[in-house]
Amino acid sequence: MNINKLSLVNVIRNPVDTSVSMILMSLGVAIISMMLLISNATKNQLESNLGGVDMVIGAKGSPIQVILSSIFHIDNPTGNISLPEVKKIVNDPLIQSAVPVSFGDNYKNYRIVGTSKEFPDIYSAQLKSGKIWSQNLEVTIGSSVAQKTKLKIGDKFYGSHGLGLDGHIHDNYDYVVVGIFEQSNSVLDNLILTDTQSVWMIHSNDIADNQDKMITSMLVKFKSPIGLIQIPRKINSNTTFQAALPSMEINRMIDLLGFGISTINIIALLIIVVSGVSIFLNLYNSLRKRRFELALIRVYGANKLQLMRLILQESILISFFGTLLGFAISRLTLVVILNVFVDNHNLDTISLSFIDSEIVIVMLAFIVGIFASIIPVYKAYKIDAIKTLTNA
Amino acid sequence: MLEVKSLTFTHEGQNQICFPDISLSNNEGLIVLGNSGSGKTTLINLIAGLIKPDSGDITLNQTKYNELSLDDLDIFRGKNIGLIFQKPHFIRNLNVLENLSLSTHLSRNKVRREIFEETLSEVGLSAKVNVRPNELSEGEQQRLSIAMALVKEPSIILADEPTSSLDDINCNKVINLLKAFSQKKGCKLIIVTHDSRIKDLFKKKISL
Structure with a gap:
């Protein structure tokens, strides 16, 4: 058992505390990832349908x-x-x-x-x-x-x-x-x-x-x-x-489509920001409950840096798991939509594999995780282990 | 060998406390008696290197605390000092074995499962390896905190009121455990208490 495993355990064994943040994160990620998948597929589809027609x-x-x-x-x-x-x-x-x-x-x-x-x-x-x-x-x-x-x-x-x-x-x-x-x-x-x-x-x-x-x-x-x-x-x-001219008309269509997509993406970004706030509140509250634990970890021999890393990692893990969940949700949703609700032959060939632009989502989630943890990490840094334990 | 010389400490806005000198060789035990507020816990924290004295020297096994940086003192404490608090604290999300493993890892001692199991069986918690600490009874929790202090085979154990919240049976168990371990491993033992049941435990005692 070390600090890395402890951060993982704290995230996994507290499903009630962490799931709300994770679900919020996954919703935001799912929406953006779905938009990316659809627009990516649409663009590919449009371009391949163009064939050699000028x-x-x-x-x-x-x-x-x-x-x-x-x-x-x-x-x-x-x-x-x-x-x-x-x-x-x-x-x-x-x-x-x-x-x-x-x-x-x-x-x-x-x-x-x-x-x-x-x-x-x-x-x-x-x-x-x-x-x-x-x-x-x-x-x-x-x-x-x-x-x-x-x-x-x-x-x-x-x-x-x-x-x-x-x-x-x-x-x-x-x-x-x-x-x-x-x-x-x-x-x-x-x-x-x-x-x-x-x-x-x-x-x-x-x-x-x-x-x-x-x-x-x-x-x-x-x-x-x-x-x-x-x-x-x-x-x-x-x-x-x-x-x-197909190329011109397609650009017009993508522009129209792009406007709708960016509106939806802004909503999804807001959800991700809210999930960041939720991670922050989560860590902040748990810090109160875990004051003794953190002090104890210091007394065991961990230095302040390790303590700060623990909190930071928990935050990043929550957003990371949320992101993974989001990717799964976006693909499941697309499969359901394609197979159950839509009888549109043109969407049959949508690809569900990881696309390059989704790396942006992963980075976004990472950054949100870091930002959400800034204040809790600072709080953990300020914990006076001795006072906390001896005033018990 | 533990040597404490002309130690003083001042809590914010209070009078300075002067502590009597202490000299303790391996195997030896010391009882520290005193009313609440007399500085018993402060003495423990000073010897544990958790707080810095106004003046005076503490030397444990030829290492002077004054000569160590804060980080080195953290490492030194982790390796050499077993702390038992009045109220035991554990990591809630970890089970008994994981708690032992984490504290051993953080104090830079070797993580060895055999030692954990041996120690747990000594304190009578063999069956509770996979239980979370908050599911243990109060007596079991105190015995676990002793196991936590023992696994790293410290050269000194500092126990702050280890029996105050325990009934007679558990009190006896805890004391016998500490004594037996100190004899077996040749480790020093300082028990701070105002519990009349154990005040005559060792020949050496000081009053604050």
Whole structure:
């Protein structure tokens, strides 16, 4: 038994005294750590979903909506654009590739996207089994789709109209699964891909014969940064389409998100400060009760430095255990939220392992532990062992 | 060998106390008698090196207290002096064995479980190794505080009213323990008391 073990014993064997401080600390830590995990996952998700897309051409409307619908597949599109018209625009030496995207149907809430064979390349997706679609009505599906809907190669299904669950079923044509992609940790995992032709075919009744072939949007990659400067401006001022730049819109979204996160973080910081105050009160009160013990430790032969270290260590241990508890709580909460409450396919891939920015929390807890102990440590330093013991 | 010469001490706002000279060889015991307020406990604290005298010399085994720094005196006390207080104090969160272990460690003596167990069996607390001190009876607590003083095999034991709160049976047990240990290990023993049951325990006695 030594001073180190004694500080640990004092923290562990007094659960009633120390648990309130620990729980407060763990709540603050849990909230901040959860925010970090979510924003970290969101950022990774946003960036990987961007793939190689520099610009999206869509119908006029909110640019953020164009990005949300065509890249993240979480909003409705702004409208349709004419394929022949848009082809004229993308036939430009500054443009490296242009991939058409058309959607409007879903299967069990997973979007059916009509596109070209270049689409999987945007996400560097690899086939896990089967092949890429080649005939009309053949589909290749993302890994999460396969996992959650239990669709296998050779299975047939009907798409339902719209992007929600209760659209009418297109039961005149059935799709057939011909391939499944490897997990790519991007939105592709949640998509059902087919040829643009298939989407037109299914909706052939809705499209008048003399109308142009329509698509939802065009995903464009530039050959050089000059394209980024010239082409969007040209499209926005000279055509009926709009050019939305994903990187710009994502920054706007992160800014909006960041505001909410920092508000929550301030609340969590306040909780951590309160936990520091609670640790302080805790130690301060226990010092009164333990006056004799501390005097005794001095008489046993410990010097003042050892006594001060004892109190400091207790404070740091309480905040440290609180922090560990907080990390556990944040992860448990996320697991529960993801599995029970949220049916959002985009959050499936959130990582629960320790992330670098969480070191800041550990340091914060450490500092709070030190600050909470300053006055108690000073009190312990001032204890007059002899007076305390002989005036008993 | 303990030598105390022309020792004086003044409590704040009180008259100076002059203590009689003391000379104690190994194995010897001394009873210090006196009314409350006569400076009995002060003498113990002085010999323990817990407080500094106004004047006078204390020498234990050729070591002069005056020549030691405060830190060295802490270490010296830890190694050589066993203290038994009027009311025993322990670390609440530690059990009997851990209390022994901590005090031995802090006084820079070797932590050896055999010695702890041997000492505990001598004071009749073998069965209480894993019990917390506040679950012990008063007599058991006093015996534990004796065990705490004994485990480091001190060269002198200073006991301040060790029997005042004990009944006759426990009083006898405590005294016999102290005497037996002092004989066995050749250690000096100073007992401060106003308890008439033990005032004739040793030939040597002084009154304050």
